[in-house]
Amino acid sequence: MVDIIILFGYFFTIVMYLFNIIVLTAQAKRSYRLNHKESFYSLCLCIGTLVIGALVLLTYGSFDVHLSIIIVLCAGITFGFFVVSNLIHFLLERRKPPSKKEIDFTERESVRHEIVRKIFHIVLFFGIITLLVVGFLIVEQLYNDKAPIINLDEMYFDYWGSLDGLNMHILRAPDIGQGMIMLFFFLLTTIFIMNEGARVGKWYYFPLKKLAALGIREKEKETMASYVYFTLGMVFASIFLYPIPLFSIIGILCFADTAASLFGRRYGKHKLQFNKTKSWEGAVGGFVVCYIVTFLFVGPIWGLAASLVFLAIDLITPIIPISDNIAIPIGVTGVYLLLSFLQVPMYLIVFAGL
Secondary structure (H helix, E strand, C coil), rough: HHHHHHHHHHHHHHHHHHHHHHHHHHHHHHCCCCCCCHHHHHHHHHHHHHHHHHHHHHHCCCCCCCCCCCHHHHHHHHHHHHHHHHHHHHHHHHHCCCCCCCCCCCCCCCCCHHHHHHHHHHHHHHHHHHHHHHHHHHHHHHHHHCCCCCCHHHHHHHHHHHCCCCCCCCCCCCCHHHHHHHHHHHHHHHHHHHHHHHHHHHHCCCCCCCHHHHHHHHCCCCCCCCCHHHHHHHHHHHHHHCHHHHHHHHHHHHHHHHHHHHHHHHHHHEEECCCCCCCCHHHHHHHHHHHHHHHHHHHHHHHHHHHHHHHHHHHHHCCCCCCCHHHHHHHHHHHHHHHCCCCCCCCCCCCCCC
């Protein structure tokens, strides 16, 4: 029975990967036909990260019965909802003419709308931290009940990984906290891709597409919305990194990226010579906020390295037509892995009590 449950865990994981890759590939072809370079290259990068992630996870990861049960339940509910909602929609709407109502993109590029868009990221940031802390307290209590048998130091390592950030590499199974983040973002990515396939491709129905449309910008009208790149970037990062470095990357996307945009829109008077869509005010504002956020989670050295990567990516987009929501997680993950390989430790500030 246990082996069957684990087998179903692998099965549903593969199903989610295949569904996401198929929809992203179809949308990439559509973006190519529309000559939307940023969307096309970003989607190609997303597909590549999913393929790499699947290979790494299925090769080096290990599913136990508890994780498999969670995957089966979450994936089963998600795809069950997807199938049932499409069936109901087909039965109720098949004789009605399709709606031709267009989305109003007036003021979609305003500062106010940008703040509204980033509220989702900020809520997600604090939600993930709350999820991991509550999960840790539950696991800690379970371990305390078995304290004479189980080493509590091992429990801390199993949940948070190495607190100095060292020895992060692909040849290891994810820690408990890391696995929770990975599963959360993977499920969220699947739901978002379901939604975008319905909104943009109109290949099927998904009931949340109108709600999600409130946050998109005009350039995303015919392409994948940026929140898909955000969650896919975090799926990639969560395959390699311990939970606390992951928090710092979410913080970068939530606060530093927002600061760069808002400072640039509000105070951006000195445009960059090589990128007229960016300003020095926005770049400096984003860099400072990025360093503050990363310093609080991973310390001065890792924070500075991440901030420099953020600044470089922020300055070269959209010259290089790739969404920063996917480029930043990949770039910062790369520099964190390099620092870990070079045995440069991170220093905890917010989580110093662990």
